Amino acid sequence: MAQYDVIVIGAGPGGYVAAIRCAQLGLKTACVEGRETLGGTCLNVGCIPSKALLHASHQLHEAEHNFAKMGLKGAAPKVDWKQMLAYKDDVIGQNTKGIEFLFKKNKVDWLKGWGSIPEAGKVKVGDEVHEAKNIIIATGSVPASVPGAEVEVDEKIVVTSTGALELGKIPKKMVVIGAGVIGLEMGSVYSRLGTEVEVIEFLDAITPGMDAEVQKTFQKMLTKQGLKFTMGAAVSKVETKGGKATVTYKLRKDESEHSTEADVVLCATGRAPYTDGLGLKALGVQLTKRGQIATDGHWQTAVKGIYAIGDAIEGPMLAHKAEDEGMACAEVIAGKAGHVNYDVIPGVIYTHPEVASVGKTEQQLKEEGRAYKVGKFSFMGNGRAKAVFAGDGFVKLIVDKETDRVLGCHIIGPSAGDLIHEICVAMEFGASAEDVALTCHAHPTFSEAVREAALACGDGAIHA
Known part of the structure; x- marks a missing residue:
């Protein structure tokens, strides 16, 4: 032993x-x-x-x-x-x-x-x-299983994220159940490879819990890329026959029942x-x-x-x-003081453009009754982003109205998953938007958009 x-x-x-x-x-x-x-x-x-x-x-x-x-x-x-x-x-x-x-x-x-x-x-x-x-x-x-639905996963026609990573061939059509991180990332992969992708989501907005403005912008971008969205729909069952799957769902707004057929169904309703x-x-x-x-x-x-x-x-x-x-x-x-700051854990979606967030959303702050300011800057004003066809999206910085302390940040744009960490460090040290705005950022870089959003919390961004 x-x-x-x-x-x-x-x-x-x-x-x-x-x-x-x-x-x-x-x-x-x-x-x-x-x-x-x-x-x-x-x-x-x-x-x-x-x-x-x-x-x-x-x-x-x-x-x-x-x-x-x-x-x-x-x-x-x-x-x-x-x-x-x-x-x-x-x-x-x-x-x-x-x-x-x-x-x-x-x-x-x-x-x-x-x-x-x-x-x-x-x-x-x-x-x-x-x-x-x-x-x-x-x-x-x-x-996780699809809530309240009859779904049998075989990892060939009806798959989880595991099966979606090793399909025998690229499907002509894929239905993705769930508009969270996994569903949108894998949906993006197959859409780029030529698959017709339809995303069915129970809620009325994609990426639950994220900033509402980011949700709307992100969905528009993905729609432009070719993904189709059916929102406010509860999937009741998925049936397979003849190498294809039929997804039956009910729209919450009018209780009407619908169905759609696909070569592959990806169940992406969380874990x-x-x-x-x-x-x-x-x-x-x-x-x-x-x-x-x-x-x-x-x-x-x-x-x-x-x-x-x-x-x-x-x-x-x-x-x-x-x-x-x-x-x-x-x-x-080991007898030491282990610590995790749960208020500063970033989340990233690795689509194109990337989406990243940390800290509070506007909705959360409104519910808390906390006064705040928002500084926003579009990547269209960023020279590096325009040079690489990545001018869509924005940086949104949220700060305390009285102290200017950074409370959260939400980014949709190029390298968002890397840019967010500047704000993570700032929040760990209790920095203000002014601290970020007064820090020199190399030109031309995507990171300048973060500085511009910080400037927008004060007297205004330079390139807006």
């Missing part, structure tokens, strides 16, 4: 980061993972492979629409789907092997297999039981925490109403010595949130 200071169950972004940090802090650490490769959903069937396909399909879009404008003329490239999938798989391999290298470098033992917790202080993997002073549950999440097989109920670990593991302010469950992080607990299901919790939880176990 092996003995450890910490055993982490799950080697996704939260789990592998927690394991590495524990080892760096001098704790004897092991990580349990049943997949053939490390990295969890994110590296294997989520964040990384989807970004590879987004990048490849965007290059195709550029070749078809913008190369000729720049004097780059020639036959339009043809899509070799098998090669594109091979490129995606190679990207996955590089990343997962990288985590394996980091485990060896930091002396983290990989316990291969699926783990359970027969009792506090013990983790069972296969037929072996290992002792641990502390256990971190980082088992992540799985695709659900995955805790099956751990034995939590017998241990006395408490769950929330949504099936997430309940933890205190230090990520500890109701059972002493058992912690939980990432998608398995409350909060946004984001890889970087899990990573932050993994590091903080490791530091708490």
